Amino acid sequence: MLITGAELADGRVRDVRVRGETIDAVGQGLDAAAGERIVDARGRHLLPGAIDVHVHFREPGASHKETWTSGSRGAAAGGVTTVVDQPNTSPPTVDGDAFDEKAALAAPSLVDYGINGGVTGDWDPESLFERPLFALGEVFLADSTGDMGIATDLFEDALAEAAARDVPVTVHAEDETLFDADALDGDLGGAGTAANADAWSAYRTAEAEVAAVERALAAGAESDAQVHVAHTSTPEAIDAVRDAGATCEVTPHHLFLSRADAGRLGTFGRMNPPLRSEARRAGVFERLRDGDVDVVATDHAPHTVAEKRHGLTEAPSGVPGVETLYPLLLEAVRKGNLTLERVRDVVAANPASIFGLEAKGRIEPGADADLVVVDLTNPREIEAGALHGAAGWTPFEGLLGVFPELTTVRGTVVYERDPVTGAESFGDAGGRNVRDLAPSEGDAA
Template structure:
């Protein structure tokens, strides 16, 4: 394949030749070979495929919400070429047998490359888990109230030490349940679904609960001399708690583009952990994205069915889908001159690849995996749930605008293509591979 005249994130106009799975050349005015497919990218931008280091594809145990097949199709249509699945499936990925079962599902169905995180519970089995090509430990729930995946600080510190010995990074969900405001859930919580008052969930899971837990997680990570990554940081205070440390942090699109101002519209469809924050905190997060203090944008793609979300506030499950809309929302911010394209490339590709040791990912360079996304930044379009590909069938970003890919490749093979004239879509066949081999730590 030869992609001609594409504008890279840094403004250079280049042709990109793909040979088998890798990028063979990046240069101006390459001559096409007789057997190459030539794609004219003049006037469009070519980006490295996004790496979403935080998804919940729900298999095994929750295939009515999402599967590796539907989740990876959604990823490919959104320009995400590598995903990292979290361990809170059923059964949770806390031992070798559970890891193997999930890996088989991914290998049979995923269109995109994938990593699998192991979990930590009081009964976890690190001996068999670390024998597998584990991507990371996480999402570890530190002092959280989420049930079976929650652990105390002493077990967290033990997991950090074991992970450091194995050279495996640790992803932590940092909220301290002892600082939740339980009075916020007293009284009238509204009805169910979109009638419920999800702003009360934001008041319940306080900003202080996150910031305090981030600080304690970072301190523990420093003592263990391991690599610590803070998941879905929802407050500027949480981001700032990683400043001057070796810890990295991610922020989700819903915490960057939504706030408690959206709670009336969303109801329980806007319930997630950590919750939406007030507009001032949302704006402060976005400013930290602009100025480089946020390392990664990842989705915490956590789909639930419409029926499941249409329950009263304290019964509805937490989580929103997002793997297909992350890159389009960020690119639309570029289109509106609120972000630079280089910054989007950094937080969705370059930094995730560097933080999680993926040297073949995250760039457009000779010898790198040909994970590529072609976009037209002038083509902003309305986000509609009916046009998305997740099994859950809804999005919290309905009616917002996004810039969606025209082409997505994974290791040189087209996994998603949209005709810019007709809008007709096509998908490739499952080809995803693990991003950790059995020889890796």
């Protein structure tokens, strides 16, 4: 495949040749070989595929919410070429047998993937670390996030195990002792009311996140483990991570939504950490723009419409988002609020660097041909009915996004959309565990 006349994130206009699974050449005036497919990308941008290091594809145990097939279709249609699945499935991925079960279920994935291992009181690190594990995490520090919550001593044990094996640890940091139970008192109304949604934000306080982040960073420094803080939702937590020399991610919902959206979202806006004030949201976005945020990842956590319509204390936490990651950020570029290079870094280059994916996240000879073609002049409204995940809804309904026209994973076209007719097509399953992928020839040299 030869992609011609594409503008890269740094403004250079280049042709890119794909041969097999890798990028063979990046240059100008590259000649087409006999029978080679030509993709005319003039007037469009070519970006590295996004690496979403935080998804919940729900298999095993909750395939009615999402499957590896539906989740990876959404990823491919959104320009995400690698996903990292979290361990809080049923059974949780806390031992070798559970890892093997999830790995078998991932076979239909269109995109490459990593599988994180979890930490509970009955986890089996020996069998878990024998598998091609991506990282430990999302390791929960708040018991109320579910049955994966752990005590401080177990967290420290997990850090020590990970440090000994040079495996990163992704942390969900909220201190439940600082939650405000009074916020859940009184008449909160139905599932779609502003009072209901906003109460969840008042309950899971910003102070609870900041305190737990500081505790996780201190424990990481003590153990010499590589700590990556998931879904930071406050400027204060991001600043603490930066000052400690660790890394963090933020989500699109904490970048583009706030407590001001409570009335529209109701319990569909319940997630952990919760939506913050508009001032804090703006502060998080500012830190993204200025370079203090390392990664944007979705915490894609789909639930059905029926499940999210329950009352505040019964509705599950989480929102879908893997398909809208790149589109929302690219729309921010189109509006002049972010640079394209910054977006490339936080969704591709930085995740690849932080988690040791040497062949991914860049458009260079020898790198995996994980590529996305987009037209920044052609945004469209985000509509749940046009998305491909199983949830059937999105918290970003009605917002604009810039969606891909072409997505490739290691040189194979996994998604294509006609920009005129809107006709879509998907490739065949071919995703592989990134920890099983051998380094490309260019990386080994």
